[in-house]
Amino acid sequence: MRTAHRVETVRAAEAALMARLPEGALMQRAAAGLAAACCSLLGKGRVYGARVVLLVGSGDNGGDALYAGARLARRGAGVTAVPLGTRTHPGGLAALRAAGGRITDDPFEALAVADLVLDGITGIGGRGGLRPDAVPVARAARGSGAVVVAVDLPSGVDADTGEVAGEALRADATITFGTYKPGLLVDPAREYAGALRLVDIGLDAVLPGVPDLEALQHQDVAWLLPVPGAESDKYRRGVLGVVAGSARYPGAAVLAVAGALRGGAGAVRYVGPAGDAVIAAHPETLVHAGPPSKAGRVQAWVVGPGLGEDPGPVAEVLAADVPVLVDADGLRGLDPAAVRARTAPTLLTPHAGEAAALLGVAREDVEAGRLAAVRELAARFGATVLLKGSTTLVCGPGGGPVRVNPTGTSWLATAGSGDVLSGLAGSLLAAGLSALDAGSCGAYLHGLAARRASAAGAPVTATDVAGSLRDAWLDVTSPA
Ligand SMILES: NC(=O)C1=CN([C@@H]2O[C@H](COP(=O)(O)OP(=O)(O)OC[C@H]3O[C@@H](n4cnc5c(N)ncnc54)[C@H](O)[C@@H]3O)[C@@H](O)[C@H]2O)[C@@H](O)CC1
Numbered sequence: 402m403r404t405a406h407r408v409e410t411v412r413a414a415e416a417a418l419m420a421r422l423p424e425g426a427l428m429q430r431a432a433a434g435l436a437a438a439c440c441s442l443l444g445k446g447r448v449y450g451a452r453v454v455l456l457v458g459s460g461d462n463g464g465d466a467l468y469a470g471a472r473l474a475r476r477g478a479g480v481t482a483v484p485l486g487t488r489t490h491p492g493g494l495a496a497l498r499a500a501g502g503r504i505t506d507d508p509f510e511a512l513a514v515a516d517l518v519l520d521g522i523t524g525i526g527g528r529g530g531l532r533p534d535a536v537p538v539a540r541a542a543r544g545s546g547a548v549v550v551a552v553d554l555p556s557g558v559d560a561d562t563g564e565v566a567g568e569a570l571r572a573d574a575t576i577t578f579g580t581y582k583p584g585l586l587v588d589p590a591r592e593y594a595g596a597l598r599l600v601d602i603g604l605d606a607v608l609p610g611v612p613d614l615e616a617l618q619h620q621d622v623a624w625l626l627p628v629p630g631a632e633s634d635k636y637r638r639g640v641l642g643v644v645a646g647s648a649r650y651p652g653a654a655v656l657a658v659a660g661a662l663r664g665g666a667g668a669v670r671y672v673g674p675a676g677d678a679v680i681a682a683h684p685e686t687l688v689h690a691g692p693p694s695k696a697g698r699v700q701a702w703v704v705g706p707g708l709g710e711d712p713g714p715v716a717e718v719l720a721a722d723v724p725v726l727v728d729a730d731g732l733r734g735l736d737p738a739a740v741r742a743r744t745a746p747t748l749l750t751p752h753a754g755e756a757a758a759l760l761g762v763a764r765e766d767v768e769a770g771r772l773a774a775v776r777e778l779a780a781r782f783g784a785t786v787l788l789k790g791s792t793t794l795v796c797g798p799g800g801g802p803v804r805v806n807p808t809g810t811s812w813l814a815t816a817g818s819g820d821v822l823s824g825l826a827g828s829l830l831a832a833g834l835s836a837l838d839a840g841s842c843g844a845y846l847h848g849l850a851a852r853r854a855s856a857a858g859a860p861v862t863a864t865d866v867a868g869s870l871r872d873a874w875l876d877v878t879s880p881a
């Protein structure tokens with residue numbers, strides 16, 4: 402599990418750790434890890450003679466860059482610092498000078514020939530986007546052909562929310578200290594961070610056990626996925642009911658069932674007007690044309706994909722005392738009170754547009770502030786919410802850590818892929834996973850399947866994604 406903590410928590414942990422250590426020890430740990438990471442990015446035998454430029458802001462983030470620069474200078478790199486703040490970390494500056502580094506006020510000359518740029522303008526103390534004087538310097542760094550390495554965070558992004566208010570530096574890699582920060586894992590900031598590397602500075606011992614954000618990895622998902630026991634039959638493995646599709650959108654039913662059949666439930670019961678299309682594509686499905694309440698027993702429901710204008714079945718499904726996943730058309734006009742009144746878990750799976758409609762804000766606001774949006778929806782509906790998009794987030798109703806999905810590809814932005822996800826996550830619900838686990842494991846497998854299907858960088862269809870779910874499942878559950 403990859404975990405992230407917000408700035409307030411990081412600062413408290415750092416203070417607790419610093420109280421036990423000699424002055425400056427923590428910053429030296431950070432600088433040592435940062436310098437080592439820079440050496441490996443430059444490549445073996447390429448540190449001596451490398452031209453390194455440090456962009457140095459007024460705080461300790463600049464201090465990290467300066468101390469790391471001093472270490473690189475001692476290994477033979479030509480290191481030039483560009484002070485950009487109202488002050489420059491005095492100890493770091495002295496260390497760089499003592500190691501033979503130089504200071505310049507002409508960043509453009511130094512950047513033109515740089516092999517590596519360290520962005521130490523702001524870290525967790527940054528507020529808002531880059532200040533105007535830093536903007537042309539950050540752009541020149543990006544355009545220089547050098548490897549751009551952000552210290553702790555790309556300067557200009559919000560560490561806690563992943564929001565980017567104004568301009569921020571685009572890094573090839575970010576070397577972060579002690580723990581990930583939420584902004585490193587959530588778009589739009591995540592896109593600015595490049596490849597992530599965590600440097601251990603001993604913070605784990607003092608960080609709270611419950612993080613603000615967590616990202617599942619293969620072994621976490623493998624642990625959570627259902628495995629049939631010797632005594633299992635199709636009913637004990639869980640039956641999922643899918644209420645989806647309409648005369649106008651029969652394909653949504655076919656795709657939701659395609660996801661559902663590969664999600665671990667023992668059987669899938671389709672309820673709706675697209676039974677013929679569903680059976681033609683998936684003969685293993687049980688179909689029922691009548692209302693959901695007459696369809697027979699299920700352990701979970703999915704309602705919404707391709708339903709069209711008729712919200713009738715949504716209320717009927719919400720009245721059932723089993724977990725319910727509501728997606729797509731089922732989310733339109735969804736009443737928070739009706740969801741809050743349920744005793745069984747509810748999982749809502751909006752994309753940014755649907756989330757915006759539920760919150761009464763603009764879609765752009767949801768995309769710019771995904772974490773705030775998913776938390777607000779979960780609190781308002783008293784439900785688990787899976788917010789789909791460039792960074793898929795899953796938040797439980799009780800506050801707890803938000804799960805951020807680390808798999809996926811932009812090729813997933815294709816018609817019908819959400820229908821596959823709702824079937825898949827619903828199937829995991831029917832198999833007995835909690836709404837948080839079903840949503841996050843579903844998103845994980847779905848993203849992995851899309852990556853597999855588009856392996857060579859080709860477009861994928863939702864049908865391709867469903868077809869690759871089995872391989873994604875095997876990927877996750879096969880021992881490394
Ligand atoms: N506290 C600690 O024990 C450790 C801190 N470390 C480093 O220290 C950093 C935090 O240092 P600070 O708290 O000094 O904060 P930062 O260095 O992140 O930034 C604060 C400084 O930047 C200025 N600033 C804020 N927003 C700005 C903007 N948009 N544009 C330009 N300047 C801006 C502020 O006026 C202030 O001078 C971490 O990110 C990490 O890099 C590491 O050395 C590990 C240990």
Ligand SMILES: [K+]
Nearest residue numbers: 520523552554
């Ligand atoms: K930085």
